[in-house]
Amino acid sequence: MLPVKTPYLRDGIDVYVRGTEEVHFVFLATRTRIVLRIRSCLINALVWLDGTSDCDILVSRMVNMHGKQAGEQFEKLLRYLEQKGIVVQPDWLEQSGLDKLTVATQQRQLSFFLDLLGTPDQAIAVQRKILEARIICFGLGAVGGWLVRQLLGLGFRQFVLVDHDAVSESDVTRHAFFDATDAVKNINKAEAAATKIREQFQDADIAINTAALTTQTQLDEVIPTDISIVINTADQPYIGYTSVVLSRFCVSRRLPLFVAGGFDAHLGSLGEMIIPGITPCADCYAEHFSEALKDWVPVVHPVDDRRQASGGLCSMAVFSAGAAAMQILRLFTNEGTTVGGRGEMLFERYRLDTFTVERRPDCLICSNI
Numbered sequence: 001m002l003p004v005k006t007p008y009l010r011d012g013i014d015v016y017v018r019g020t021e022e023v024h025f026v027f028l029a030t031r032t033r034i035v036l037r038i039r040s041c042l043i044n045a046l047v048w049l050d051g052t053s054d055c056d057i058l059v060s061r062m063v064n065m066h067g068k069q070a071g072e073q074f075e076k077l078l079r080y081l082e083q084k085g086i087v088v089q090p091d092w093l094e095q096s097g098l099d100k101l102t103v104a105t106q107q108r109q110l111s112f113f114l115d116l117l118g119t120p121d122q123a124i125a126v127q128r129k130i131l132e133a134r135i136i137c138f139g140l141g142a143v144g145g146w147l148v149r150q151l152l153g154l155g156f157r158q159f160v161l162v163d164h165d166a167v168s169e170s171d172v173t174r175h176a177f178f179d180a181t182d183a184v185k186n187i188n189k190a191e192a193a194a195t196k197i198r199e200q201f202q203d204a205d206i207a208i209n210t211a212a213l214t215t216q217t218q219l220d221e222v223i224p225t226d227i228s229i230v231i232n233t234a235d236q237p238y239i240g241y242t243s244v245v246l247s248r249f250c251v252s253r254r255l256p257l258f259v260a261g262g263f264d265a266h267l268g269s270l271g272e273m274i275i276p277g278i279t280p281c282a283d284c285y286a287e288h289f290s291e292a293l294k295d296w297v298p299v300v301h302p303v304d305d306r307r308q309a310s311g312g313l314c315s316m317a318v319f320s321a322g323a324a325a326m327q328i329l330r331l332f333t334n335e336g337t338t339v340g341g342r343g344e345m346l347f348e349r350y351r352l353d354t355f356t357v358e359r360r361p362d363c364l365i366c367s368n369i
């Protein structure tokens with residue numbers, strides 16, 4: 001007896017037949033293709049899987065038409081198709097145990113998870129993990145803002161937003177949440193973002209912190225104990241610096257940290273996921289770059305604060321944030337991140353440049369994990 005009572009061949013999967021005994025199942029969202037060589041009577045029976053007939057009745061029909069052996073093969077095929085997420089119960093979303101709002105709003109995402117992970121149980125478990133997670137985001141600039149917006153789209157609902165800066169006119173054109181009034185009134189970025197999020201996502205639980213991240217900051221007072229992942233897009237005084245501070249704290253707490261954004265060079269960048277004990281930490285990255293750039297001697301620049309004039313596009317911030325959101329989702333789907341690395345989308349060449357960074361065996365921060 002199969003758990004799928006009335007088997008339904010999902011709409012997200014195309015089926016092609018080559019010859020009479022070769023059938024291809026193509027997952028539209030992931031491009032995964034499963035090829036089976038089976039008897040033509042079994043291929044012909046795929047049209048029966050419309051979710052309206054009881055599994056036992058379908059197997060009996062196969063026995064009546066093609067004999068006992070075909071019936072056994074059909075049952076085996078159904079088990080296999082169920083195991084691969086090709087055949088499901090037609091009302092699997094309604095039976096998921098997720099609240100109605102989540103089912104209604106995340107239907108397409110849940111189908112994508114099903115393509116990706118194989119079974120309704122796994123897809124539902126990831127969505128539930130997302131709903132229960134709490135995220136802290138340092139920095140609500142263009143990349144941080146778009147990243148939080150996309151995480152809300154994925155179904156994350158609990159956030160702590162940290163930024164000491166106020167919205168300025170040049171932020172409005174590049175940001176997911178700010179409008180001209182926020183700039184005129186010089187509203188704090190975390191506060192302005194929280195207000196817009198609460199309007200758009202009424203079930204969101206948003207806390208804010210408007211203190212600046214400094215060497216004096218007691219991170220265990222800022223980062224609550226129930227946080228699932230820390231995000232850093234804080235570029236003041238510099239993204240590399242704030243990342244080292246946060247990474248040391250996160251490594252000691254075994255908390256994942258995602259570093260995205262920052263000014264100039266980091267726009268259009270693929271940031272890095274730091275998983276204590278698995279990937280390089282921010283100190284490993286800093287060490288890597290100080291070795292790689294040891295012959296580069298910076299000349300003192302006549303302009304002290306160059307942040308305001310650094311170039312960037314709204315689209316590059318969105319790109320960076322999109323890549324970051326997908327990396328964070330991979331953590332929740334257990335696709336995992338086992339390697340360290342960075343990348344940049346080079347607009348003028350329309351090319352993605354990436355490279356990997358190794359974990360340092362002698363790193364004082366992360367090597368003993």
Ligand SMILES: [Zn+2]
Binds near residue numbers: 281282283364366367
């Ligand atoms: Zn390290």
